[in-house]
Amino acid sequence: MAALVGPREYSLEPQRHPSLRINAKEPFNAEPPRAALVSSYITPVDLFFKRNHGPIPIVSDIDRYRVSVGGLVGKSIHLSMADIRKLPKYTVTATLQCAGNRRTAMSKRRKVRGVGWDVCALGNAIWGGARLCDVLELVGISKNSSATVNGGKHVEFISVDMCVEENGGPYKASIPLRQATNPDAEVLLAYEMNGEVINRDHGYPLRAVVPGVIGARSVKWLDSIKIIKEECQGFFMQKDYKMFPPIVDWHNIIWPTRKPQMDFPVQSAICSLNDDDVVDSNKITVTGYAVSGGGRGIERADISVDGGKTWFEARRQQKPGVPYVADGVSSDRWAWVLFSADVEVPADAEIVAKAVDSAANVQPEDVGTIWNLRGILNTSWHRVRARRTPRRSAAGLGHPRL
Numbered sequence: 001m002a003a004l005v006g007p008r009e010y011s012l013e014p015q016r017h018p019s020l021r022i023n024a025k026e027p028f029n030a031e032p033p034r035a036a037l038v039s040s041y042i043t044p045v046d047l048f049f050k051r052n053h054g055p056i057p058i059v060s061d062i063d064r065y066r067v068s069v070g071g072l073v074g075k076s077i078h079l080s081m082a083d084i085r086k087l088p089k090y091t092v093t094a095t096l097q098c099a100g101n102r103r104t105a106m107s108k109r110r111k112v113r114g115v116g117w118d119v120c121a122l123g124n125a126i127w128g129g130a131r132l133c134d135v136l137e138l139v140g141i142s143k144n145s146s147a148t149v150n151g152g153k154h155v156e157f158i159s160v161d162m163c164v165e166e167n168g169g170p171y172k173a174s175i176p177l178r179q180a181t182n183p184d185a186e187v188l189l190a191y192e193m194n195g196e197v198i199n200r201d202h203g204y205p206l207r208a209v210v211p212g213v214i215g216a217r218s219v220k221w222l223d224s225i226k227i228i229k230e231e232c233q234g235f236f237m238q239k240d241y242k243m244f245p246p247i248v249d250w251h252n253i254i255w256p257t258r259k260p261q262m263d264f265p266v267q268s269a270i271c272s273l274n275d276d277d278v279v280d281s282n283k284i285t286v287t288g289y290a291v292s293g294g295g296r297g298i299e300r301a302d303i304s305v306d307g308g309k310t311w312f313e314a315r316r317q318q319k320p321g322v323p324y325v326a327d328g329v330s331s332d333r334w335a336w337v338l339f340s341a342d343v344e345v346p347a348d349a350e351i352v353a354k355a356v357d358s359a360a361n362v363q364p365e366d367v368g369t370i371w372n373l374r375g376i377l378n379t380s381w382h383r384v385r386a387r388r389t390p391r392r393s394a395a396g397l398g399h400p401r402l
């Protein structure tokens with residue numbers, strides 16, 4: 001039996017934190033509550049969103065586990081975890097975001113297909129592992145190459161989980177060789193998450209982490225890495241996770257007309273309030289996250305309490321002692337910013353957040369303009385309603401006030 005296997009059933013799933021909001025049970029898809037998500041810059045592993053397309057794979061014998069690296073290279077190799085750990089270890093703080101984050105809100109405008117997610121299908125972790133560019137050097141591919149002598153131009157990551165969408169085959173995805181071999185792109189083969197051995201839900205023993213790119217390309221439970229000519233032809237690259245215009249629907253979709261989505265656009269959401277919430281004061285603190293893909297830092301997050309007519313700039317809540325440098329050289333350029341704003345709100349307020357990234361990209365105002373049939377990349381302004389608790393006068397309702 002292979003050392004890494006994808007079971008057919010869901011009877012061997014790991015334990016999960018009881019506070020996770022479950023969006024689908026089998027495969028397991030869950031996100032943390034809003035307030036919990038923004039209570040720390042680094043998302044604790046048990047609260048980190050979990051996005052799966054099949055049962056969680058099992059490692060029967062870690063000493064026998066090998067990841068193969070082959071394809072359009074001279075000779076393929078098989079690396080044990082000991083081999084991977086021998087390479088220089090890097091840590092990268094990166095926010096992993098599912099392209100389906102905030103899908104539920106898009107579906108409210110017009111129905112889309114896919115797992116429903118609130119605003120917490122993302123998390124920020126310190127990933128530890130070997131750089132993909134160092135691993136590729138072991139098969140003779142030098143840094144910053146965009147093609148191999150054999151015509152390889154993409155790097156495919158293949159897992160062992162059995163996905164319905166792949167007719168029971170494994171999950172797979174690819175990234176361009178140029179990105180894979182670029183040290184500055186900081187693509188990792190990660191075996192640690194927040195300083196601990198990465199757990200089963202998040203890809204034990206080894207996963208790809210592609211910073212700044214939609215989560216779908218960060219393949220978990222790596223079985224093989226293949227250098228290929230064209231981008232991966234798997235379902236999740238070719239028939240999913242593509243951004244179509246609002247006019248395209250299931251009756252007129254032509255999948256090959258679009259490229260697989262890679263970088264994610266600028267995003268933000270308010271996490272201290274639910275969609276329709278009650279507040280007990282006219283002075284509240286609004287907290288949330290802002291993040292952008294492609295290594296673009298966050299320049300600003302703006303908050304409105306009047307539905308977007310006027311705006312305040314929110315302040316940053318960074319991890320203590322580390323100043324946030326938008327577009328800086330530190331690996332925090334892949335990470336989110338948590339923001340706060342102390343605002344005075346009317347009795348019935350529509351509170352809105354929008355972020356601006358280092359390239360001055362801004363979130364779109366209206367979800368309708370970015371509606372797409374798969375409900376990906378809902379980055380429209382995030383709006384919540386906050387209503388004041390109805391005041392009870394002292395003479396009021398006849399029961400004591402506590």
Ligand SMILES: Nc1nc2c(c(=O)[nH]1)N[C@H]1C(S)=C(S)[C@@H](COP(=O)(O)O)O[C@H]1N2
Nearest residue numbers: 049050051052053098159171215216219220
């Ligand atoms: N093997 C495998 N890798 C995968 C997936 C999967 O279902 N199988 N889901 C992808 C998607 S869509 C996302 S958003 C991220 C989620 O990573 P997480 O569960 O560690 O948060 O993993 C990606 N890698």
Ligand SMILES: [Mo]
Nearest residue numbers: 098099215216
């Ligand atoms: Mo995803």
